[in-house]
Amino acid sequence: MPEGDTVWNTARVLGAAITGQTITRSDFRVPRLAAADVSGWTVAESACRGKHLLLRLTKDGREPLTLHSHLRMDGAWRTYRPGERWTGRPAHLIRVALHTPAAVAVGFHLHELALVPTREEARLVGHLGPDLMGEDWDxxxxxxxxxxxxxxxxxxxxxxxxxxxxxxxxxxxxxxxxxxxxxxxxxxxxxxxxxxxxxxxxxxxxxxxxxxxxxxxxxxxxxxxxxxxxxxxxxxxxxxxxxxxxxxxxxxxxxxxxxxxxxxxxxxxx
Known part of the structure; x- marks a missing residue:
């Protein structure tokens, strides 16, 4: 199971690839987010809390959003160059793909995938104790x-x-x-x-x-x-x-x- 350091490293790799990029197309492949579309939103930050990964999105005139995911035993995020083949995991495990001009972020077998207003992040991670990888470690x-x-x-x-x-x-x-x-x-x-x-x-x-x-x-x-x-x-x-x-x-x-x-x-x- 991915532990806190793996999630932290994953957040940094995602951040390096798509932070500051505007999403040109999004593809959610889970029933609860089937109608969701974050095209036109900008990736402001890739962060994590414990084993939870948080992609924070912004758009002028709109309330900031957070795309939350948990890797659990077998989840993973991968980044690819635009046009590059998405290798490494079977296509049927894809849960979300975020296309930007610089890279495509693809989430495989993600769990607890949710799109919420950023101000409501505590609903998803507020129960957690001090984060061993966090700057506010206590x-x-x-x-x-x-x-x-x-x-x-x-x-x-x-x-x-x-x-x-x-x-x-x-x-x-x-x-x-x-x-x-x-x-x-x-x-x-x-x-x-x-x-x-x-x-x-x-x-x-x-x-x-x-x-x-x-x-x-x-x-x-x-x-x-x-x-x-x-x-x-x-x-x-x-x-x-x-x-x-x-x-x-x-x-x-x-x-x-x-x-x-x-x-x-x-x-x-x-």
Whole structure:
């Protein structure tokens, strides 16, 4: 699933291609927006909030609009030169295409696609916690939200976008490993939640500007992660076998090193 850094990078690529451009033709391929037309509107900004992407549009004499999308597991935005073939994804997955004189932005398999007045963006993203990639990142508020439910497993709390926005399964697993915290530790028992939040913030922001995600510092294939998707392989630190478990609030996969992350194990550990 695309995480906060991937959405941030996607917003920047889109912005570089179409910000300041006037849309000459729009093609929406979802029922709720079948009649929508933003031809003549100018792309003022490509922004994001957590895992949500926001294209802000302006037009003289009209109230600004925002085209909202969520990538979820398999969504993507691609940009092409005018006249270039739209390769990379099947055509039946196209949900929207925005044509401008400089580029065409094509959204594949997008979710929660909506066109709303910009002043109503809070309806779509107002529930989110502090944005790990945002300029207004507030670590203290993120910690406060995490600790509001001290009995909750820290792995589930980190994935809750209402606590802090941008973390997915990859950064959940890697942050907990690097801080030596068991995923099943009650949030209220985490020794230093501020340091945990700071580590997550540092990891996501270290991948600004590139789509290859690394938490180890290496960009070599097979060397980018500590525990994520490494079940059955030896821990890079202690050589203990990395474990995998599925469960929790949304039946998500968790990876961890039993030696480097001591403490509570999953309910079915026995």
């Amino acid at each position: 670590a203290d508020e993120a910690v406060r939200r995490l600790l509001a439910r001290p009995e909750r497993w820290i792995a589930d709390a980190l994935l809750d976008q209402r606590n802090l926005a941008g973390i997915g399964n990859l950064y959940k697993a890697e942050t907990l490993f690097l801080r030596g915290v068991s995923p099943w530790t009650p949030t209220g028992d985490v020794a230093d939640p501020g340091a945990l939040v700071a580590k997550a913030h540092a990891l996501l922001n270290s991948n600004r500007g590139r789509f290859t995600q690394t938490t180890t510092g290496s960009l070599r294939r097979g060397e980018t992660n500590w525990v994520f998707e490494r079940a059955g392989q030896p821990c890079r630190r202690c050589r203990t076998t990395i474990r995998r478990w599925t469960g929790g609030d949304h039946d998500r996969i968790t990876y961890w090193c039993p030696h480097c992350q001591p403490g509570n194990g999953p309910p079915d550990r026995a």
